[in-house]
Amino acid sequence: MSDLSTLNRRRFIQAFGGVLLGTHLPVSSPRANPASTITRPIPSTGQRIPVIGMGTWISFNVGNDPLLRDRRGEVLRTFFEQGGQLIDSSPMYGSAEAVLGYCLDRSGALADPLFSATKVWTSNTEKGREQIADSQRLWGIRYFNLFQVHNLVNWQKHLETLFEMKANQQLQYVGITTSHGRRHSDLEEVMTTQPIDFVQLTYHMQNREVEKRLLPLALEKGIAVIANRPFSGGRLIDYVQQHRLPDWSHEIDCTNWAQFLLKYIVSHPAITCAIPATSQVEHMIENMGAGRGQLPDSHLRQKMLDYVNTL
Amino acid sequence: MEDWLSYRLQDFLLFDKSVYLRQFERYNEWLGLYRFSGIVAGLWLLFSIFRKSPSRIMLSALLICSGWVICSYAFLWQFFRPINWTIDYVILLPVLQIILLVTAVLRGRFDKPGNTSTRARDGITLIVLAFLMTLVPWLSGQAFDFWPAVLLTPESLALASIGHILNTRAPIWYSTPSIAWLIYNGLINFSLGLTTWFFSLFVIVFLALIMASGWRSSISGRP
Numbered sequence: 001m002s003d004l005s006t007l008n009r010r011r012f013i014q015a016f017g018g019v020l021l022g023t024h025l026p027v028s029s030p031r032a033n034p035a036s037t038i039t040r041p042i043p044s045t046g047q048r049i050p051v052i053g054m055g056t057w058i059s060f061n062v063g064n065d066p067l068l069r070d071r072r073g074e075v076l077r078t079f080f081e082q083g084g085q086l087i088d089s090s091p092m093y094g095s096a097e098a099v100l101g102y103c104l105d106r107s108g109a110l111a112d113p114l115f116s117a118t119k120v121w122t123s124n125t126e127k128g129r130e131q132i133a134d135s136q137r138l139w140g141i142r143y144f145n146l147f148q149v150h151n152l153v154n155w156q157k158h159l160e161t162l163f164e165m166k167a168n169q170q171l172q173y174v175g176i177t178t179s180h181g182r183r184h185s186d187l188e189e190v191m192t193t194q195p196i197d198f199v200q201l202t203y204h205m206q207n208r209e210v211e212k213r214l215l216p217l218a219l220e221k222g223i224a225v226i227a228n229r230p231f232s233g234g235r236l237i238d239y240v241q242q243h244r245l246p247d248w249s250h251e252i253d254c255t256n257w258a259q260f261l262l263k264y265i266v267s268h269p270a271i272t273c274a275i276p277a278t279s280q281v282e283h284m285i286e287n288m289g290a291g292r293g294q295l296p297d298s299h300l301r302q303k304m305l306d307y308v309n310t311l
Numbered sequence: 312m313e314d315w316l317s318y319r320l321q322d323f324l325l326f327d328k329s330v331y332l333r334q335f336e337r338y339n340e341w342l343g344l345y346r347f348s349g350i351v352a353g354l355w356l357l358f359s360i361f362r363k364s365p366s367r368i369m370l371s372a373l374l375i376c377s378g379w380v381i382c383s384y385a386f387l388w389q390f391f392r393p394i395n396w397t398i399d400y401v402i403l404l405p406v407l408q409i410i411l412l413v414t415a416v417l418r419g420r421f422d423k424p425g426n427t428s429t430r431a432r433d434g435i436t437l438i439v440l441a442f443l444m445t446l447v448p449w450l451s452g453q454a455f456d457f458w459p460a461v462l463l464t465p466e467s468l469a470l471a472s473i474g475h476i477l478n479t480r481a482p483i484w485y486s487t488p489s490i491a492w493l494i495y496n497g498l499i500n501f502s503l504g505l506t507t508w509f510f511s512l513f514v515i516v517f518l519a520l521i522m523a524s525g526w527r528s529s530i531s532g533r534p
């Protein structure tokens with residue numbers, strides 16, 4: 001489906017200037033073998049996407065600073081080299097969408113597997129349409145794989161718009177988001193009554209509220225789930241990193257805490273993808289490692305949880 | 312309501328500490344040697360206040376306005392706004408402060424120094440703080456490139472504006488936009504974990520005490 005996004009800035013550069021640009025950009029990490037990347041199907045179509053995606057909240061909001069934009073470009077290249085596809089953003093994240101567009105431009109053919117996901121975030125329905133057009137311009141693409149209603153703002157009206165766009169093949173999937181464990185009852189209502197493809201919510205080892213109702217509901221309804229804030233905004237990983245990784249973590253191919261925390265999330269059967277955000281190449285490599293190797297079974301998941309709870 | 316109570320200040324932040332500090336570095340690069348003109352302007356401000364010359368005090372107010380114009384256009388609009396959409400709204404604070412300072416000049420509020428020595432002393436203290444606050448990043452180990460420029464960055468200008476108003480016959484409420492800026496900036500620094508928020512808190516408490524003592528004096532009828 002990503003073929004529909006032809007003739008955007010990224011593909012233009014890819015076709016006419018890709019060689020010139022590509023040969024001058026530094027290689028930040030060895031490419032991962034795509035076959036080793038763990039993927040999950042999107043229930044509504046069966047299309048498979050890697051279980052580790054990328055968020056852009058805070059990390060890609062660097063404004064018009066050329067130095068920091070180029071550094072984020074290296075992070076993005078690493079993401080694709082490591083087999084990443086889904087990138088999530090929002091007009092709420094300041095300049096993140098513009099920076100992303102800049103970095104995608106410079107990633108050339110490397111960004112081909114992009115699974116683009118962004119949001120509409122305004123209480124005004126008409127402004128929502130303008131915002132959607134703005135996002136397309138900022139990313140430099142004409143077609144989004146996934147459009148979501150951010151934090152359920154004016155969700156009734158925005159969903160109408162998004163479903164209409166989907167019917168006109170202007171986007172592939174429709175979703176809705178919340179974060180920080182808020183408005184779960186409203187989210188449940190949307191999941192029950194609306195034919196959405198995706199739901200995005202906060203899920204990590206210290207916030208498992210969604211395991212009770214929302215994740216089982218997603219499985220039942222065939223809705224893909226994106227887990228945001230997997231490190232609890234950095235607080236969780238900052239805390240656990242003060243402690244030693246358990247010896248048995250090699251059983252699930254974890255070599256660092258980022259992988260440990262992410263593998264717990266993506267091993268839940270309802271989770272399609274987790275979207276950690278980072279501004280550093282080395283952290284991106286660590287994160288993407290969680291999308292390879294063994295995932296824990298239910299017994300190991302409980303062991304992981306017990307271990308973290310003792311810290 | 313319960314959902315709203317669960318928000319923390321950090322949840323509203325859109326940028327991290329390094330990106331925020333980088334804006335100061337870029338602004339300082341943009342200012343180049345003009346960065347030092349703020350120090351010269353600040354010294355002029357102090358000199359004028361001690362001389363208690365009405366024309367110099369009026370000129371100082373216009374100097375502060377010029378600082379606000381440069382800071383608002385370059386630092387706030389060109390550098391800070393791309394990472395912080397709240398600038399679209401809070402940019403009104405410097406604009407209002409400029410309007411109030413110019414109004415005070417036009418209405419002759421600056422033609423005489425302040426009535427009470429206590430108020431003038433407080434004003435001078437704040438102008439001195441407008442200098443010292445630029446050294447706070449140095450105390451936390453930041454390189455010179457990241458230090459906020461004297462009288463060319465919002466916090467320094469807010470302090471100088473309040474200090475200048477205190478030192479004259481202009482009503483204290485003329486400094487409301489600067490006080491609001493200090494609160495806004497203090498919240499950003501606190502959310503980012505920058506120790507400079509202590510400085511904002513100190514200044515706000517200091518101003519609260521000044522206002523409380525002014526109110527007590529007006530009740531008792533003593534200057």
